[in-house]
Every structure is written in structure tokens, then in C-alpha cells.
Amino acid sequence: MIEASKLTEEFGCLVFNDKVMRERLPKDIYKAVHKTIERGTHLELDVANCVAATMKEWAVENGATHFTHWFQPMTGLTAEKHDSFISPTDNGGVIMEFSGKELVKGEPDASSFPSGGLRATFEARGYTAWDPSSPAFIKDGSLYIPTAFCSYGGEALDKKTPLLRSMEALSKEAVKMLHLLGESDVKRVNTTIGSEQEYFLIDKDYYKKRKDLLFTGRTLIGAPPTKGQEMEDHYFGVIKPKVSAYMHDLDEELWKLGIPAKTKHNEVAPSQHELAPVFETANVAVDHNQLTMEVMKKVADKHNYACLLHEKPFEGINGSGKHNNWSICTDTGINLLDPGKTPGENIPFLVFLMAVIAAVDDYAPILRLSVASAGNDHRLGGNEAPPAIISIFVGDELAGLLKSVEQGETYQSLGKVQMVMGATVLPHFTKDNTDRNRTSPFAFTGNKFEFRMPGSAVSVANANIVLNTAVAEEIARLYEKLEKAGAAGSKDAIFEVLREELEAHKRILFNGNGYTDEWVKEAEKRGLPNLKSLPDAMPYWISDSSVELFTKHGIFTKEELESRYEILLENYSKSIHIESLTMQEMVRKDLTEGIISYEKDLSKEIIQKKSVLEGAECFLESGILRELEENSGKMCKALLKLSEDTKTAEEKTDALEVANYYQKTVLADMDEVRKYADAAEAIIPDKYLSYPTYGQMLFSLR
Ligand code: ADP
Ligand code: MG
Numbered sequence: 001m002i003e004a005s006k007l008t009e010e011f012g013c014l015v016f017n018d019k020v021m022r023e024r025l026p027k028d029i030y031k032a033v034h035k036t037i038e039r040g041t042h043l044e045l046d047v048a049n050c051v052a053a054t055m056k057e058w059a060v061e062n063g064a065t066h067f068t069h070w071f072q073p074m075t076g077l078t079a080e081k082h083d084s085f086i087s088p089t090d091n092g093g094v095i096m097e098f099s100g101k102e103l104v105k106g107e108p109d110a111s112s113f114p115s116g117g118l119r120a121t122f123e124a125r126g127y128t129a130w131d132p133s134s135p136a137f138i139k140d141g142s143l144y145i146p147t148a149f150c151s152y153g154g155e156a157l158d159k160k161t162p163l164l165r166s167m168e169a170l171s172k173e174a175v176k177m178l179h180l181l182g183e184s185d186v187k188r189v190n191t192t193i194g195s196e197q198e199y200f201l202i203d204k205d206y207y208k209k210r211k212d213l214l215f216t217g218r219t220l221i222g223a224p225p226t227k228g229q230e231m232e233d234h235y236f237g238v239i240k241p242k243v244s245a246y247m248h249d250l251d252e253e254l255w256k257l258g259i260p261a262k263t264k265h266n267e268v269a270p271s272q273h274e275l276a277p278v279f280e281t282a283n284v285a286v287d288h289n290q291l292t293m294e295v296m297k298k299v300a301d302k303h304n305y306a307c308l309l310h311e312k313p314f315e316g317i318n319g320s321g322k323h324n325n326w327s328i329c330t331d332t333g334i335n336l337l338d339p340g341k342t343p344g345e346n347i348p349f350l351v352f353l354m355a356v357i358a359a360v361d362d363y364a365p366i367l368r369l370s371v372a373s374a375g376n377d378h379r380l381g382g383n384e385a386p387p388a389i390i391s392i393f394v395g396d397e398l399a400g401l402l403k404s405v406e407q408g409e410t411y412q413s414l415g416k417v418q419m420v421m422g423a424t425v426l427p428h429f430t431k432d433n434t435d436r437n438r439t440s441p442f443a444f445t446g447n448k449f450e451f452r453m454p455g456s457a458v459s460v461a462n463a464n465i466v467l468n469t470a471v472a473e474e475i476a477r478l479y480e481k482l483e484k485a486g487a488a489g490s491k492d493a494i495f496e497v498l499r500e501e502l503e504a505h506k507r508i509l510f511n512g513n514g515y516t517d518e519w520v521k522e523a524e525k526r527g528l529p530n531l532k533s534l535p536d537a538m539p540y541w542i543s544d545s546s547v548e549l550f551t552k553h554g555i556f557t558k559e560e561l562e563s564r565y566e567i568l569l570e571n572y573s574k575s576i577h578i579e580s581l582t583m584q585e586m587v588r589k590d591l592t593e594g595i596i597s598y599e600k601d602l603s604k605e606i607i608q609k610k611s612v613l614e615g616a617e618c619f620l621e622s623g624i625l626r627e628l629e630e631n632s633g634k635m636c637k638a639l640l641k642l643s644e645d646t647k648t649a650e651e652k653t654d655a656l657e658v659a660n661y662y663q664k665t666v667l668a669d670m671d672e673v674r675k676y677a678d679a680a681e682a683i684i685p686d687k688y689l690s691y692p693t694y695g696q697m698l699f700s701l702r
Contacts, residue, residue, distance in 0.1 A: 206697050
């Protein structure tokens with residue numbers, strides 16, 4: 001347990017961070033590593049050798065016997081393969097060794113990771129390459145080295161490689177633009193991310209009794225509890241003692257790993273919570289979010305909880321997301337999305353804001369796709385988290401600012417408004433310039449954008465790869481336009497370009513309620529895409545505009561895009577396939593057993609009652625029996641259809657066709673089965689069920 005007074009010392013105690021490097025590395029080596037991290041320059045082998053030796057020494061002192069290259073293949077999970085530091089000596093002993101080569105490059109067998117047809121299965125070789133910009137750390141007795149993962153031919157097989165590429169592309173275009181706008185001392189621009197993570201906690205013993213949670217991460221059947229989230233009594237509510245102990249433990253484990261966990265609170269749904277870290281450089285933030293999810297599960301296990309990260313673990317109850325707070329910051333310390341005191345005159349801010357607006361408008365389909373998964377499809381478009389239609393919320397202040405740009409007027413700021421709360425004892429403070437809009441998928445929140453569509457279970461790498469690249473492209477496009485208009489010396493020319501851009505892209509701006517049917521109609525009128533499911537959106541990934549965007553900026557080759565297309569579709573179909581099989585088994589075995597034993601008891605009861613009480617009508621018992629019987633007949637029919645359609649799906653081969661079939665037919669079949677399964681569950685008493693109900697799972701935590 002970390003004492004509060006020791007926190008500043010203990011934070012990051014398991015991380016080979018800048019402080020450790022400065023203390024332990026020779027000055028010139030430290031400088032070389034720093035240059036690589038800051039500027040993205042190449043690292044020489046002698047430097048790597050020295051870093052490796054120092055890293056090993058530090059790791060062994062901290063209890064590590066092994067090292068592993070840690071990477072993020074297309075499974076969406078992290079991967080690791082551990083080697084010990086030991087090396088045999090002539091006299092039969094061992095020494096602990098770790099070379100620069102071992103640090104820089106690994107050679108895991110890549111054949112069993114998804115490649116989407118990028119290489120034949122027999123072409124096994126893959127490489128992992130050290131990413132010095134994300135610090136190594138110690139976990140469970142091993143030194144973890146964050147790495148990028150590629151095939152023998154150099155194609156990216158992971159999420160880190162394209163993310164790093166996209167950060168560089170954005171930096172390159174932004175620096176060029178800033179130089180044009182007169183900010184000539186900027187050399188690099190960093191993408192920053194803070195990803196708020198939502199999750200559910202349920203009792204571990206309950207979790208183990210549900211095949212659906214074990215195999216698919218979400219419940220496939222389950223009658224709604226008599227109380228849901230309608231009382232709105234969980235959001236920001238008092239954290240229960242046991243949950244609080246879990247959160248405390250989680251914070252500590254994260255802090256040791258250098259993850260700046262900052263905020264924790266109860267979320268909207270019962271048993272749902274959130275953790276938000278302080279923002280970091282995109283690539284480190286993505287690594288840290290992967291680690292956070294892992295540590296959340298591990299610590300939950302210790303506290304006899306199961307941590308559910310699925311986007312929609314419970315039907316009818318709010319799902320979980322991962323709000324991606326995103327901004328861009330120069331190496332001179334300017335947050336380019338900070339409006340400052342006089343936003344109307346802050347030209348870099350206006351230009352970068354315009355680039356983001358244009359990017360979200362022009363690339364909405366692939367942005368939507370960047371967060372698509374079988375799990376997240378249940379969330380987007382349901383009346384809770386952001387709708388599947390992408391729009392931007394800018395708030396009153398920015399809306400006013402943009403209007404003045406559009407009309408060529410000088411901007412009059414709304415000014416700071418004093419908050420008066422009507423009791424003199426309360427302090428006075430100034431109000432924020434914008435209220436919040438929880439329904440917007442992409443919202444300006446003061447000095448950053450919050451992309452609210454990412455799902456809770458998947459890496460935020462994808463969302464940021466697309467966002468960075470799309471914004472890089474718009475900056476490049478604006479650069480050309482501005483240069484042609486002679487923007488370097490003329491404010492008027494810049495404002496004229498901004499006006500044109502706004503005219504072209506204002507359809508994406510929407511400050512109203514994104515949950516309403518009116519918005520769906522209005523969005524359609526504006527020509528904004530409403531891509532409700534992954535298969536709907538998928539073709540955009542390999543469209544001409546997408547291929548052009550990603551190849552132009554060196555993020556993905558056409559082949560890499562196609563491989564990701566295959567992987568995503570396959571993953572989607574496989575997820576639903578497993579769900580279908582799991583549902584069939586749970587209904588046929590577990591639920592049916594419950595129904596039958598209750599029916600048996602009811603029948604026995606009727607017979608017995610009639611034998612004691614001549615002429616007894618047994619209205620209640622036979623009424624229930626009849627209801628169950630009728631429902632079972634329909635459930636059986638629906639189950640049969642699900643089973644047949646799932647078999648049909650297995651026979652199809654074209655990836656998009658298969659995914660579409662799962663989406664349109666199998667998911668619909670599952671809804672039908674669920675309707676009757678839930679009706680049965682609502683009738684039979686809990687004790688007849690071999691698995692816990694929604695009510696038990698959601699309201700049992702202390
Ligand atoms: P809010 O409560 O309005 O969402 P917070 O200040 O609590 O705003 O921030 C939410 C998340 O946004 C946190 O993870 C925070 O670190 C992150 N964040 C703040 N500033 C930035 C920034 N410049 N770039 C990226 N993320 C940021
Ligand atoms: Mg937020």
C-alpha cells in the first residue's frame with residue numbers, strides 16, 4: 001500500500017522512465033535517447049547496447065528475471081513472449097545478460113496472429129521493434145518493452161505502427177502550417193490523449209455462473225430487473241466501501257506503472273464506474289489504456305469481482321465507452337486547440353479548428369468505422385451513448401465565433417459570466433464558456449475535442465490513427481489553399497479561406513440533442529451518413545478516398561488497408577457466431593432446465609392439490625403452466641431458426657456478405673429467441689435458474 005506522503009516517490013516506481021534514465025545513463029547516451037524520443041530520430045546500436053545494459057541492471061534490482069517485447073497485434077489484445085536474462089557461463093553457472101540487439105528487435109512467430117491475408121500462414125517470421133517513446137516497465141517479474149510489430153515484408157501487423165506513423169504525419173503537416181502562419185520556432189507537434197474508461201463490476205461468483213459473460217463478455221439473455229437506472233441514483237453517487245477499496249487498489253497499481261489515474265466515479269448505470277487518467281502523448285496514452293484495462297481485470301479478480309469491459313454487457317442498461325479526449329500541442333508548449341483570451345484573433349487556433357471540422361466532415365464514415373466492433377454496434381445508435389451519426393458540438397462561444405467568421409464580422413466574445421448562486425456564503429466564480437452536450441459524438445470541451453464513440457473494450461489506437469490522418473490531410477489541403485491565397489502576409493486572405501471552408505463544412509456542426517428522431521431526419525437532409533453497423537460502414541475503409549488518404553500520408557499501404565478490412569469483418573462475424581452458439585447452449589441447457597423443473601413442481605402441486613382438495617381449480621398454477629408452455633413453443637421455434645441460420649452463415653465465404661448476414665439475420669434471430677427466453681425468466685423463480693439474474697448481478701455490490 002502506498003502512503004499518501006510517499007506517492008510522489010512511488011509513482012512510476014516500476015517504470016524505466018526519464019528520471020531513471022537521467023540518473024543511470026551516461027550523459028551522451030541519455031541525450032541520444034532523448035533526441036530519438038523527442039525528434040523521432042534513428043537510434044544507433046551502441047546507444048541501444050548501453051541502454052539495454054542499464055535497463056537490465058535496473059530491472060534485476062527491481063526483481064525482474066525476464067524480459068518481453070510487448071506488442072498489440074490485430075487481436076485487439078496485447079501479446080508477450082518472455083525470455084529470461086540468463087546466459088550460461090563456461091563453469092556451468094549463469095550470468096544475467098541483455099544486449100542492445102535484444103532490446104531493439106524481437107522475432108516472435110507471427111503465423112498465429114491475424115494478418116488478413118497479408119502473408120501465407122507458412123510465412124511465419126515477424127518482427128517486433130522497440131518503441132523508445134513509450135517507457136519500458138516491470139510487471140509480474142518481467143521487464144516489458146513496448147514494441148511495434150510487423151511482418152517479414154515490413155507490413156504493419158499491429159496498432160502501434162500506424163499510430164506512430166499518423167502522429168508523425170500530423171506533426172509534419174502541422175509544423176509546415178505553423179511556419180506559414182509565422183510560428184517558425186515550432187519543430188514538432190504532439191498529439192495528446194486522455195481516454196476515460198468506463199467499466200462494470202459484478203460479483204465474481206455470479207460471473208463464473210454465466211456462460212454468456214465468460215465466452216462473449218455480454219449477457220445474451222436476462223429479464224430486465226424491476227429497477228433499472230431510471231432513478232438516476234448511481235451517477236456520481238456515494239461509492240460503496242468495497243468498490244472504493246477496489247478503486248484505491250487499482251489507482252495504486254496504475255500509479256506504480258506510471259499511469260496517471262486521476263478521476264474515479266460511479267457512472268449512470270448500476271454497478272458501472274469510470275476512471276480517467278491525466279492526458280499523455282497519444283502513443284503512451286494508448287499503451288497505458290491497454291495496460292489499464294488489464295490491471296482493472298486483475299485487481300477485480302483479487303477483490304472477488306469481475307470487471308466487464310464489454311460495450312453492452314446488459315440489455316436495457318447503459319453501455320460503456322471510452323471517451324477519447326484529443327488535442328494537438330507544439331513542442332513550444334502551445335495547445336493548438338486552446339482558443340486563448342482572444343479567439344477571434346487567434347489565427348493558428350482558427351485554422352486548426354477548421355482543419356478538425358473539415359476532417360470530421362470529410363471522413364465521417366471512416367471515423368465511424370474506427371470505432372466499429374460487434375460490441376460497440378449495440379451501443380451506437382441505441383438511445384444512450386452517442387448516435388451513429390457523426391456531428392460536432394462546438395458550444396455557444398465557438399458557435400458565435402464561427403458565425404462571425406462566416407459573416408466577416410469582428411467577433412464579440414460572450415465574456416466571462418459570473419455565477420450567482422443566491423446565497424452569499426457561496427463563493428463566486430466565473431462560468432465556463434460552453435455548457436456540456438452529452439449526446440454529441442464529437443464535442444469541443446474548452447481546449448480539446450472529446451470523441452465519445454470509441455467502445456470500452458477496444459484499443460483507442462484505431463480512432464486516433466484515423467483522426468490524426470484525417471486532420472493531417474485537411475491541414476495539408478488548407479496549407480495549399482492558404483499559400484495560394486497569399487496568406488503569409490494577409491489576415492484578410494486567411495479569413496476568406498476560413499469563411500469558404502466553414503460554408504462547405506458547417507453541415508457537420510450540431511449543438512442540439514443528438515438522441516432525437518428530428519436529428520436523424522435533419523442529418524439525413526444535411527447529407528450526413530448514418531452508418532448503424534460495422535458491415536454498413538466497412539466498404540468505406542477500402543474506398544478510393546480512404547486508400548488515397550492513408551497511402552498519401554504513409555499510414556497504410558493499400559494491402560495493409562485490405563488486410564485490416566478482412567480482419568475486422570472476420571472478427572465481427574466470429575464474435576456473433578460465438579454469441580449465437582453460446583445463446584443456443586444457454587437456452588437449451590440452462591434456461592430449459594429451469595423451466596422444466598419449475599413446470600414439474602407446478603404439475604406436482606396441481607395433482608397434489610386436487611387430491612387433497614376435491615374440485616380445486618388451481619387457477620394460479622395452471623395459468624403459469626399454460627403461459628410457460630405457450631412461450632416455450634415459440635422459443636423453441638425461434639431457437640430452431642437461429643440454429644439453422646447460423647449454419648447457413650458458416651457456409652458463406654465472402655467476408656462482407658458473411659458479416660452482413662450475421663448482422664441482418666443472426667442478430668435478429670437472437671433478438672427473437674431472447675424475447676421468449678426473457679419472458680420465461682420473468683416467470684420462473686430465481687431458485688430454478690442455474691445462473692444469476694440481472695437484478696442479482698447489478699444490485700448486489702456493497
Ligand atoms: P471533462 O470533465 O470536461 O471531460 P477533464 O478536464 O476532466 O474534462 O478532462 C477529461 C479528460 O481529458 C482527462 O483525461 C484529461 O486529462 C483530458 N485532457 C485534458 N486536456 C487535454 C488535452 N489538451 N489533450 C488531451 N486530453 C486532455
Ligand atoms: Mg469527459
